Amino acid sequence: MSEKIAVVTGSNKGVGYAIVMGLCERFKGTVYLTARYEENGKDAIAKLKKLGYQPLFHQLDITDQTSVNKFKKHIQTTHGGLDLLINNAGILFPMDAVESFAEQAEKMVAVNYFGTLRVCEALFPLLRNNAKVVNISSSAGHLYRIPSASVRDKFRDFGLTIPKLNEIMENFVMDAKENKAQQEGWGNPPHCAYVISKVGASALTIIQQGLFNHEIPNRNISVNHVHPGLVKTDLNSNGNLTIEQGARAPLYVALDANFKGKYVWSNCQIVDWYRQPTPASIILLKIYVYFGVNLKIKFEL
Template sequence: MDNKVALVTGANKGIGYAIAKGLCKLFTGTVYLTARNEELGKDAVVRIIAEVPKRACKELRFYQLDISDKDSVIRAKEYLMKEHGRIDILINNAGIAFKCNSTVPFGEQAFETMKVNYWGTKQVCEQFFPLLSPHARVVIVASQLGLLKKISNEDLKKRLESADLKMENLNSIVNHFVESAKNNVHTDFGYPNSAYAMSKIAVIAMTKILQREMDKDSREDIVVNACCPGYVATDMSSHKGTLTPDEGAETPLFLALAVENSISGGGMYYLKKQVDWRTAIFFNLIDVRNWSFIKGTFFN
């Protein structure tokens, strides 16, 4: 039997659920569906087993994981180390977004969004990367709202896209965004007026840093990429998306299942193609009928 391991965060519904379901169809190792809510996560496993009676995977398991809780992440890492000693596919899908009509102060939105989407994803990577096997695939589910054109300050753009950007530099940028958001002056510094957008800009920049680190690692062919799944009909988009969750899962699955030495890392992908983080335009993602609803907020 295949001893490989795949893990998907935030997988009890939406795109994460579709990714986990897709792995059950296509991946021959053990698949971990993780979620904060144990009841919802276990129910998701039951539903996938019913939906996919003929599964390629060795086993589908649930593990409770809150990516914003360091203790939860460490427990998951220790469990995986003891149970398997490896991770072959890590899909960072978990994330939050505030609705555009939210009455929560923007500073609080910025703090909470970064706590999960950036800091949570970062600590999952920090804890789980030592378990990555040679030829492992890491996918960070981002968004077209994370494209660099959302930054209006040219100096900030250059800092974010620099090949010399270090994680501590990116941490400082994220902290500065949150602090300036608390004082409602974030746009004065060129940040977007969307906490979700800024969080996705940050995780794409993090993807590039992580790949540079992996390029120096002795383990062969560990590839880290970000992707935009498209405008998907999920709870996050109030089910206004033009794609189904299964369609949104296609690019993350493409990256996760790329065979050995077949794909480069540090990229941003859409429709299974690498796109330019700085200049890409995804016209076909935008439903102009709902533009007033989505423009300030959160579709993937």
């Protein structure tokens, strides 16, 4: 049998780095750490080797088709396929970003959604039987982070295809550039840019699982999306979890879980992506009740 291969995108730091570390401890096979910049990736490899881990490195920029093609060719010619793909690479603009809302929307959708899709389209043909795919989403990726019911309905459409989803994402970027995002129901700028990029990635996950369920011959592939928690990284200074804590749920889904097409919270529990309330809103409600705050909260069930 061929040696098992795991790939983690955007893994030279943060949660991706911790995921690689966890896989090196438990995954029975070769683990690839990938990074957009070769120097950053090799520095991360050196740190992990000092800790006794032995991952391999390959440059991978998910926004660059040439880079993705080179990585695909390397995996195909060197290993013949792969068994685990964790799509971790993504970006989040800080609260005090100087970039315009339009620029943030375009960049985050390009990376968090279209970049993830680009990697999937390249590597999915190489997935072996019983392979697993984990798309790192966010609490921001829950459908109900979008305020408008009409916009939510576009993403919850059970007949949604990848080309239709691509069009939805492109329309959001266009509305952002024309300063119409709020009036069109996407949410409040600039925060809705990250929300839409992650909702798109989560919707993509559900479509991908449906396609794998009906492929012939069926490879028994699972695709799930995970909210790793509010991790304190250079992307999110407001986080309260360590990167190791943030890697817990992705590693659980990658190595232990047997479900398909599910949205998994940072506590490793499955959450209904289509409906409220989310665990975050439940916790908030409990806090309000505990402190005697009189609020009128309506959940759409």
